[in-house]
Amino acid sequence: MALDQELKNQLAQYLDLLEGEVVLKVSGGSDKASEEMLELINEIASMSSQIKVEHTSLSRTPSFSVNRVGEETGITFAGTPLGHEFTSLVLALLQVSGRPPKVEESVINQIKSIRGEYKFETYISLSCHNCPDVVQALNLMSLLNPGISHTMIDGAVFKEEVESKDIMSVPSVFLNGEFFESGRMNVEEILAKIGSAPDASEFDNKEPFDVLVVGAGPAGASAAIYAARKGIRTGIVAERLGGQVNDTMGIENFISVKYTEGPKLVASIEEQIKEYPIDVMKLQRAKRLEKKDLIEVELENGAVLKSKTVILSTGARWRNIGVPGEAEFKNKGVAYCPHCDGPLFTGKDVAVVGGGNSGIEAAIDLAGIVKHVTVLEFAPELKADAVLQDRLYSLPNVTVLKNVQTKEITGTDKVDGVTYIERDTGEEKHVELQGVFVQIGLVPNTEWLEGTLERTRMGEIIVDSRGATTIPGVFAAGDCTNSPFKQIIISMGSGATASLGAFDYLIRN
Ligand SMILES: Cc1cc2nc3c(=O)[nH]c(=O)nc-3n(C[C@H](O)[C@H](O)[C@H](O)COP(=O)(O)OP(=O)(O)OC[C@H]3O[C@@H](n4cnc5c(N)ncnc54)[C@H](O)[C@@H]3O)c2cc1C
Structure with missing residues (x-):
């Protein structure tokens, strides 16, 4: 059957x-x-x-x-x-x-x-x-x-x-x-x-917004809903509604919902956004922010949106290692999602770069499918939780290399190995394998804001307790900020804070 x-x-x-x-x-x-x-x-x-x-x-x-x-x-x-x-x-x-x-x-x-x-x-x-x-x-x-x-x-x-x-x-x-x-x-x-998006000209010449939210992950969605509930003119412009939640499988820490899945949560976020008169502009990337009388946000399609306040919630993305071979062999052996791509490496040898929680979870997951997993960690010790490390070390087909620097992902038309340097001896070594899973954390989507507002060394937007940035009228929320923890519920909370902060700013100005 x-x-x-x-x-x-x-x-x-x-x-x-x-x-x-x-x-x-x-x-x-x-x-x-x-x-x-x-x-x-x-x-x-x-x-x-x-x-x-x-x-x-x-x-x-x-x-x-x-x-x-x-x-x-x-x-x-x-x-x-x-x-x-x-x-x-x-x-x-x-x-x-x-x-x-x-x-x-x-x-x-x-x-x-x-x-x-x-x-x-x-x-x-x-x-x-x-x-x-x-x-x-x-x-x-x-x-x-x-x-x-x-x-x-x-x-x-x-x-x-x-x-x-x-x-x-x-x-x-x-x-x-x-x-x-x-x-x-x-x-x-x-x-x-395939070139069938709605005409970009429809974004130009829009009336100025009271609140314009850039980014529609949990932070942006929450900010937009809070703003719209105040009855003010609200717009939300984003590349991909739902943000990282689209790539999340099981979610068990969204309080009051015991278990849900990323796409399901995104669908209900979108449904709730639609309940309000929010101008939703999907599949659009912002490329410039400038404060004049109003705050201007220019999109990659050339349209310029104007608003009295702006909430930046552009989130974060997987961090690249930045070594030769990584970009070249993306989807040709270099992968970022073990749940998705793990089965394609059945019976093969792979590496996981990164020894934090996500790296070690990936290594444990992959060890059940592939022939052998080599974990490469830059620091002298793994950073993952002890319980994950215990599980990892109990597996027979895993090798953990600590204090090593990944130097190159090698191959001709697809990955055939990884070259790394032992940091204490300086010795260069090479492992033959067919896949490399990169799991070294996240990088904030804030490069386009360079030279406008204050960011940390890592590029995270610095905000105060009201979500305000160093530009008056510009607020920020979620994973793109210097919030120490990056989670759905935290992003939603900070989106609400930034929205109320923006509303307060509008009343006072
Ligand atoms: C695989 C994975 C699993 C996870 N599991 C969990 C979990 O179980 N529980 C949990 O609480 N958290 C989890 N997280 C973390 C959680 O998803 C994030 O903390 C959360 O999504 C951050 O929300 P955000 O709105 O700040 O940013 P994001 O979700 O990153 O959304 C950013 C938004 O900005 C848009 N954007 C980016 N740049 C631009 C631009 N220039 N112009 C216009 N739009 C732009 C994006 O398209 C998107 O709409 C997970 C993350 C990942 C990657």
């Missing part, structure tokens, strides 16, 4: 919601992977009279496409979409059957208006929590526009393709046979990347 009883019960409830017939065109062989896929297809077909199965030959075996009667949608699954992709399958069945997708009308129209042929292929692993968002976004685009097709490809089943395309990170998306992008993306980000 492909599905356990619990999954079967869930599926039965969803299949009751089918609004029309769905035709599964199936290409199966007699290999084990085909058998597994056929078992799933047969189970699904036996559970709903709305599902019809036709056997055919598709370009990949095992695979199946999800269609309407007499209408190809272009949605194909190559492999068996279980694991994290099970939701993608359920959504495809429902949407193909006629259930409307939960996407804004403007996005639907944008997808429908795209002209040209777009053949997307997404390589995934079933354990990747970032992959379903991309698969579901591209499936939706495929369903809504006859010029767009999308195939989800399980890298574990199509290993030869993965090897020949040198795929070392999932999701990896290819468009018309060429590499397109890797990592989590939502439908709006994909649309922007």
Whole structure:
């Protein structure tokens, strides 16, 4: 049985919601992977009279496409979409059957208006929590526009393709046979990347805001909601709504919610933002801040937004090691997300650079999948919590190198090793391996503010207890500030503080 009883019960409830017939065109062989896929297809077909199965030959075996009667949608699954992709399958069945997708009308129209042929292929692993968002976004685009097709490809089943395309990170998306992008993306980000974003001119010539928030992670979202609740003109401009929370798997310390997942929390943040008259400007990066009569924020698209107060909440991103080979082999063996990319290194040798909590957690996680993990820590001791260190040292396939400086990530077209220097002897050494996971902390997204307001040596914006920066009227919150702790709940609290600080400033000025 492909599905356990619990999954079967869930599926039965969803299949009751089918609004029309769905035709599964199936290409199966007699290999084990085909058998597994056929078992799933047969189970699904036996559970709903709305599902019809036709056997055919598709370009990949095992695979199946999800269609309407007499209408190809272009949605194909190559492999068996279980694991994290099970939701993608359920959504495809429902949407193909006629259930409307939960996407804004403007996005639907944008997808429908795209002209040209777009053949997307997404390589995934079933354990990747970032992959379903991309698969579901591209499936939706495929369903809504006859010029767009999308195939989800399980890298574990199509290993030869993965090897020949040198795929070392999932999701990896290819468009018309060429590499397109890797990592989590939502439908709006994909649309922007294929040049179908809303016209940038609509951001120009806007009336000045009372509060303009830059960045829409937990800090920015909280700041915007607090401002809007005061009834003042509020705008929020951000590259990626939700910020780092998009990349977070399980969240267990968001008080009052025992457990949630990043994308789920982002969805409810967005829902709450929509409850207020907040001008949300997504997929836009700020590049300049200047205080004149009003405060001006220039976007990378050239538009200039004006506001009486500004709250900076641009968060942080993974820190790079900055050694030769790191940028060159990104997604070719250099990775940042062990949960996502770990399975691609099954049976291989990898390194984790960084001996803090995230590095040691990654090493423990990877040790269960890969052949061997080498941990490289610059300091003479690991900085991770003792309990994590104990667990790490109990593992048979881990080597810990302390007091070493990573010098270079080597390779030709993909990673083949790491060169490091033993700091006490100065001796240079090299380890042969196929993957390097970089886990050396975060860097604040504040480079664009250089020369404007006071920042720490690390680039964090210095704020007072009201979130005020050294420029009157400019406030900051969250991971981009000198707050000693970087957490969701702390960012939200500081966003609220900065917002109330800005409101207080507006009243007094
Ligand atoms: C893998 C991972 C797991 C984590 N797990 C947890 C956890 O379990 N619990 C917890 O409490 N915390 C966790 N954290 C930390 C938490 O996610 C952060 O502390 C929090 O997201 C910080 O919120 P923020 O709003 O300050 O910044 P971010 O979340 O970084 O958001 C920054 C925002 O600014 C935007 N932005 C950046 N630069 C610009 C620019 N120039 N112009 C316009 N917009 C810009 C971004 O697109 C984004 O919208 C985790 C972090 C990571 C990476």
